[in-house]
Amino acid sequence: MDATPYITFAHRWWWLLLTGTVLSIAAYGVAVQLRDDGDHTPVFSASETLFVSLTPRTDTPGAQPITVDQPWDMDRLLATYALMLKSDSVAQRAAADLGVANTSDDIRRRITTGTVGTTQLLRLRVTAASPIDASPLATGIVRAFQEVRAEQALPGNAVVTETSPASLEAQSHNNMLLNTLIVAVAGFFAAAGLIFVFEYVSDSVRDARDVEAASGVAVLAAIPRWRANRRGQRALGIDVERNSAALEAYRSLRTNAGLKTKHDDAQVIVIAGAASGDGATTTAANYAVSLAHSGRSVAIVDANLRTPALGGLFGVAGDVNGLGDALIRDLPIGHVVRPTAVNGLSIVTAGSQGAMVSDLLETPRFGALLDGLRARFDAIVIDAPPLLEATDATVIAAQADAAIAVVRCDRTTRADTASMVQTLRRADVRVLGIVLNGDNSGLRARRIALATYARQLREMPEDRAA
Secondary structure (H helix, E strand, C coil), X not given: CCXXXXXXXXXXXXXXXXXXXXXXXXXXXXXXXXXXXXXXXXXXXXXXXXXXXCCCCCCCCCCCCCCCCCCCHHHHHHHHHHHHHCCHHHHHHHHHHHCCCCCHHHHHHCEEEEECCCCCEEEEEEEECCHHHHHHHXXXXXXXXXXHHHHCCCCCEEEXXXXXXXXXXXCCCCCHHHHHHHHHHHHXXXXXXXXXXXXXXXXXXXXXXXXXXXXXXXXXXEEECCXXXXXXXXXXXXXXXXXXXXXXXXXXXXXXXXXXXXXXXXXXXXXXXXXXXXXXXXXXHHHHHHHHHCCCCXXXXXXXXXXXXXXXXXXXXXXXXXXXXXXXXXXCHHHCCEECCCCCEEEECCCCCHHHHHHHHHCHHHHHHHHHHHHHCXXXXXXXXXXXXXXXXXXXXXXXXXXXXXXXXXXXXXXXXXXXXXXXXXXXXXXXXXXXXXXXXXXXXXXXXXXXXXXXXHHCCHHHXX
């Protein structure tokens, strides 16, 4: 049995399970505190214990012994006496005998009866606001019960065997620990129920299995969540190296993409997501830096003319000549390529023209620009706009050698994942694979990389694998 899905599930949602449990315990604590704050009246209780038998007292005139015909006669007698002790007739007589103003309903609310284990003992418990009220009330109820029983000539006998004086009841509530545990378990399962609904109602991809099932394309790398440099200083060279898991995941992306293109070279690779926020720009930047770290000369192109961001990541001014300027003014390559702080990596920013020139991506000038870059660099990485939000990405991908799609865990839907791959394939674009951003599992990243590598080796012809 593969426990990985369950481990992934727990790793992804542990925070909600913990939050639900803690909030339940906190709410229970507040409710108990409010209850205790609102109830400062002390409670005193007194009790009387009666021994119940089927045979009447022998000193009672005219009493005849009772033969036990059925084994449950005693149980029935105990239950009958318990109800009589709480009856309205007994309460009224007790109130009259004691001369108290309490109504019979008020007295009955103060009475609790019950048998002691499997014995013939019947215990009466009475509560009151003071010991002066509790003890006489308990004695008066038993005396009234005996009078009513005698007047009605009821069978059996009941003798008081123990009288407990009134005592103050403890204000700490019993089973506090047990109640807290029950509330915690209830909160845990309530949170698990919410997670279950979210998992099976939402159409968002959760892990690499979801992505591959929806798209039919292998996941090249699962990038774990990592916190980028808040000051926005360049991309990979400074930020991601603080997170070894993310750094290893981008290396896996480089390795797996390299295996896909080992025997069918792809010099120009487009990286695009399904929608804004999927992390395509971050993926493109880190993939390009990873390629440069491997010793290749790399150019990264910001072809997202609508919302450019690469220039800011690499600390290159946004008003310099870039892709848009080259398309409008037919500038040579040397006027738009800029070096970066990463050794071996150059950048072509979007330029100052922005979205106004996005239509020029379909002109021969864009193809000529790519040809110029091919002649100068070993690899060209293009950051494209979202595939499902604009046609620019499809136009760009059609002029490249291959594409890598990007999806975000818990955000990109399965339908959008499938639609993105279909869009690229309709444009006759070679799809190398998919990058899963924001992977919650963490445990699966390395396993996915190794599994992908092994699968690619199996798919290779024997002569190539050798």
